[in-house]
Amino acid sequence: MSLPKTLAEDVARNLVMVARLIDEDPEKAYAYSRIALRLASRVAAVREAAGFAAYATQKYAEALAEFRAARRMTGSVELWPVMADCERGLGRPERAMAMAGEPEVQKLDKAGQVEMRLVAAGARRDMGQIDAAIVTLQSPELASSSVQPWTPRLRxxxxxxxxxxxxxxxxxxxxxxxxxxxxxxxxxASDRLAELDGVEFVDVLDDDDEADAADESEDQTAPRAEDGPVDGPDKA
Known part of the structure; x- marks a missing residue:
């Protein structure tokens, strides 16, 4: 709303492409985010989108800078968990753990608090504290029989x-x-279960393709009756 109409439309188109591509082609999403950032760096939504695009391409320092900028502009704490995870990505799990103990966590909604718990557990694992990571994940949300959007990842x-x-x-x-x-x-989770149970999946289509290729190769090399002898031309 703070941008001239034409510029706002250009920025919006780039943000739409970021959202469309961030899962399937993070590098392209990142490229679109840089265009939007160049056009409207003072818009919080642009800084946030640029942060997520950088995060998706493992540019953690850049992502953290963008998330911090967006937070300064909005005053919101909703990016706190992903900012902590950027610290993990930068090899600083102790900073992520410190963030998990900050007052900002109490201001997060339930989904944000669960996300922060996941990040904190990951930081514990980064530091080799596996038992502490397990305890960190033990929570009412984990024990609940009610399925929420975060339930699969938490379990x-x-x-x-x-x-x-x-x-x-x-x-x-x-x-x-x-x-x-x-x-x-x-x-x-299905693959991990199969791995634990010693189940090995075979790609039937790949096997069929290999068989077809072998048959075709035999057809090309095997002698045919109409071709006559295969030991060279008559010397008579």
Missing amino acids: YAYADALLEAGREDEAREWFGKALEADKDGSTD
Whole structure:
């Protein structure tokens, strides 16, 4: 709203492309975000989009700078968890843990608090504190039978931490619970379960393609009756 109409439309088009591409082609999304940033760096939504695009391409220092800028502009704390995760990406898990203890966390909504818990558990694992990571994930949200948008990822993270701790039976149970809640396939819980059970998937289509290629090769090299002898021309 603060931009001239034509400029606002140009910025909006670039932000739309960021949203469309950020999952399937993060590098392209990042390129569009840089255009939007060049056009309207004083707009908080642009700084936030640029931050997520940088985050998706693992440019954590750049992402953190953009998130901080957006937070200064809006005063909102909703980016706090992803800012903490950027600290992890930069190899500073202790800073992420410090952020997990700041008053800003109490201002987050339930989804944000769960996200912060996931980040804190990840930071514990980064520091080799696997048992502490498991305890961090143990929460009312984990134990709840009500499925929320964060449920699959929370259960998956718990299962993964249990597996790292050598608690395989419990890990299998929680990967199963993650799979039950994961209606959109946001995790690879099914693959992890199969791996634990020693199930190996075979791509039937690939096998068929290889068989067809072998048959075609034999057709090209095998002698045919109408071709006559294959030991060279008659010398008579």
